[in-house]
Amino acid sequence: MQVRVPHEWPDTPEEAVAIQLRLRSLVEQATPAGFEPRTVAGLDVAYEEGTNRVAAAVVVLDADSLEQVDSAVAVGHTDFPYVSGLFAFRELPSLLAALERLTVTPDLLVCDGQGVAHPRRFGLACHLGVLTGLPSMGVAKNSMGEFEPPAAERGAWTPLLDGEEVLGRALRSQSGVKPVFVSVGHRIDLDRACAEALRLCPRYRLPETTRRADRLCRDALA
DNA sequence: GCGACAG
């Protein structure tokens, strides 16, 4: 698929923050009318110990059968350090390169990280959504906001909060396991994002999309 | 100074 590559790239954390503050106004938290994804993409990045070599993978699954219809990998390097809140600048280049190698354009991007559940309301899922123009959402393994543990049954959820502001949901994707943290990325609402997350977790805690992307980028480094 | 801190 065609991707609009970032025109400018930050050299410092300060510049990265400035970019987030400028792009965050482009985030749309409403689901397009008639939105019914036929394909869903999962994205993930693996890191090589001791180096700055990374591998990004994107897998595209049929939304109903969860069968894989496409995939792509991109091996590259990361120069940006890991800073909580600026995580996207570490993975964005390689993820965009992988997306460009896709032969189809997915209807929804499911990211391994936060969407608007972010200090400046612009996590990786928002960034990828805005740059591609595609609906996107974040399913993170850890939260950045406060939350009360949801009931133990699959499907139970509690709001992810920053004071009174709702940033996302702590969603129980499987009964009796630690919840995942779902938040809006771009062009989707929180209810739909959670519904999609649940559909993608028929058996495991993490979405089938991120599980397969994780395995793919890991193999690419080995 | 001390603890937190997506991946």
Next chain:
DNA sequence: ATCTTGTCGC
């Protein structure tokens, strides 16, 4: 993220 063995449970 990554380094890592065994172990408890279905």
